[in-house]
Amino acid sequence: MHNALAFKFSEDKGNLLENAVFQHLKQKNKEIYFFSSKREVDFICKEGLKIKELINVCYSINDKETLLRETSALIEGMKYFKIKEAKIIIQEGEVKNIKESGFYISIIPFYEWALNL
16 A cells, blocks of 8 residues: 555665564564664564563565665663574575574564464
């Protein structure tokens, strides 16, 4: 619907992917929030009083600057919430795992994440 009615200058695929992740989390009855300090974490999933998951969404992480921005935001969030694992959900690319400073970040395509949630 958005693509049919919206006047746009670019495809805005990243925002559409982020909206799809949001909708999927809500469909699974996840309690979700946003976190911003120096950097931004797109989704904080909470159960009761405990933070269970940090998720950033990015269409592609093929660019080194994009990968650094997404991972550094998650590491900042993991330090703040005192958790060791997070995810980056992508549209383009392959599954990848990053270990940095004692933190673990899974990079996973949207279709795979949505099927396994």
